[in-house]
Amino acid sequence: MREVGRLALTDSTLVSDIAWARERFGEHAAALVETTVLRRKAAAKLSHAEDWLFTDEALQQATAEPVARHRARRLVGQRVHDATCSIGTELAALADSAALLVGSDIDPVRLAMAHHNVPDVSLCRADALRPITRGAVVLLDPARRRGGRRRFDPRDHTPALDALLEVYRDHAVVVKCAPGIDFTAVRQLGFAGEIEVTSLAGSVREACLWSMNLAQAGVSRRATILDTGEQITDAEPDDCAVAPAGRWIVDPDGAVVRAGLVRHYAARHGLWQLDRAIAYLSGDRLPDGVRGFEVLEQIDYSERRLRQALSARDVGALEILVRGVDVDPDRLRSRLRLRGSTTASAIITRLGSGPASRATVFICRPSR
Incomplete structure (x- = not known):
């Protein structure tokens, strides 16, 4: 080797x-x-990858180590059964925090790899749809890929999410799901606990279902930003205004947007919305540690107007952010034919509704 x-x-x-x-x-x-x-x-997911065994599909589905460790912190002191342990990434994160830890999987190849990867954890072969433990939190990670492609309908998971929720309806459960899962469909399946959306390195990594007996009281949605350690929930106030742009525009972390907590995030940080239906926020100061865009100019959007404004500012390199407008940033950038010597950001969005709505572009200086 x-x-x-x-x-x-x-x-x-x-x-x-x-x-x-x-x-x-x-x-x-x-x-x-x-x-x-x-x-x-x-190596991009795990700090101990040099000694592990994998299959390609199992690696694609494996939880990034910081995400798994975050989940393990919420389970400190619990008895945990990882009923879809695969090659053992969740078990490795839980090993130092769970009061008791066991793993099982129906796939004999992945289970053999888990025996190698986490040799100190008790493992057995079992079908996740046939419970084998009592009094333990059951961790479930149904497969969401087939042929390398993600599946977002919870009934298309393996095992199907509706079947898992039915089998474990009387258990404390934690279910790892794709971030694109339909939250409404999950609720229609009878799930009444907390949905936590987690991001890492600027990317939304997963949605995790926490049953009622593991969820924080009054919380049904949570956004966790591992880069900063910030968490925000729907139990917090969401009273924020809608107003024209101030000094800064903030594009909230994807976990906040995906969890539907943009207004809660704005209220926490003293920001306001540019439009009720758009996730961009604005304020006169930036939240600590957050990248923002200092507004230099606002114009009605057209390629001609944007090209003229950028030329006047001698812009040669342009970051383009888009919400609510059908614009492909890469194609637009090539059509703008920028030749300047400075850098800038362009935020293109739709403001207003109905006949009064208009596509608007903010030319900005990024904070970093």
């Missing part, structure tokens, strides 16, 4: 590297090369 691990395995060397591995290791070469490639991919 160490010898294969020293190979470059890049696009330009892959053919020769595989040929060398076949000559050296024969029929084992393919598995050694695949494991090495997957470990390198896994």
Whole structure:
């Protein structure tokens, strides 16, 4: 394994590297090369990837370590059964915080990998739809991919979410879901607990369902931003005004937007909405640690007007953000033919409703 691990395995060397591995290791070469490639991919998710075993699909579904550790912090001191443990990423995060920890999976290959990856955790083969523990929080991560493509209908998960919720209706459960899952469909399945949307490194990673006996009282939606440690819930005030742009425009973190907590976030930070139906916020000061856009100019949107305004400011590099307007940022950027020496950001959005609505562009200076 160490010898294969020293190979470059890049696009330009892959053919020769595989040929060398076949000559050296024969029929084992393919598995050694695949494991090495997957470990390198896994380094972006896991700090201990150099020793783990993976399948490609299991790695795609595996929880990023900071997200798993956040979930584990909410389960400190609990007895936990990971009933879809796969290769063991959640078990690794829970190992130091759970009062008692067991894992199970129906896939014998993934279970064998979990035995290697988390050797100190008790594991067994079991179907998640047939409960095998009592008095434990059941952690569930139904598969949401088929052929590498995500599935957002909860009934298309494996096992299906409606079946899982029915089987575990009397248990404390935590269910990891894709961030694009239909919240209304989840509620229609009878789920009445908390839906937590979590982001990491500026990207929304997952929606997690926490049953009523694990949820915070009065909370049905939560946004967790791991980059800053900030959390916001629908139990907080959401009274914010709608007003013209102030000094700054803020594009809230994706977890806040996906959880439907834009107004709650605005109220917490003294911001207001530019439009009731648009997620952009504005204020005269930026929340601590948040990237914002200082407004330099506001114009009615057209490519000609935007090109003229950017030319007058000698803009050569442009970041484009869009909400509520059918504009492709990359195509627009190429059509603008910018030749200047400065950088700027353009926020294109729709303000107002009905006949009075208009596409507007704010030319801005980013805070960082």
